[in-house]
Amino acid sequence: MSAYTHALDWCERHGVGYRVTHALSWDVGRPGSGLQVTVPPGFGFEVSVPRWLWWAANPHRPEYLKAAALHDYTLQSGWDRISGGALFHAGLKADGVGRMRRLAMTLAVMLYRFQ
Template sequence: MWVPDGDGYRLTAPLVWGIGRAGGPQVVVPAGFAFDVSVPRPLRPRFRGEAVLRAACLHDWCLADGWRWVAAAAVFEEVLAEGGVSWWRRAAMVGAVRMWGWVR
């Protein structure tokens, strides 16, 4: 679904995520979209796995597509939860994303 590309990743096939409930609107990230997992290098081993990459890709796409950072952070959190990421890891990652939204 994604391959390493420099310091980030590149999507090799479209990624489709349904918002909210079954049959709801969908977010479609096109193949070729480049994204990253913006965490300091020493912490990167803790922030890996398919759920994290999927969440990071959707979060970065939402921002690139003009969504407000608060909405993109909510998508990030929801995708992590759907992927089975523990509440404490999810809280740390979402907290970092939200803090970054405030400082930039």
């Protein structure tokens, strides 16, 4: 399993969303794989969860934020929803999100606006 290259004080809240304050890097596949995605400082992101589902997945829980930033950045960089969703899933797993919640959230981001 891969991991974030650092995790402290990397974002701040802005309204309903967040902004990256220090670069957030993710080694794709496994640490040291040679393929790294880095979300740059200043990048804005959010955890889009319908309000009626906040009881199940509050969008401001810290264990969702890094995966959300990584997912939003990959989509904006031209990655497809399935590849971005796979990184989202791996990020949630690295931050200790349980299997069933991870599955539900990953399916939601992969299938949202499916075309």
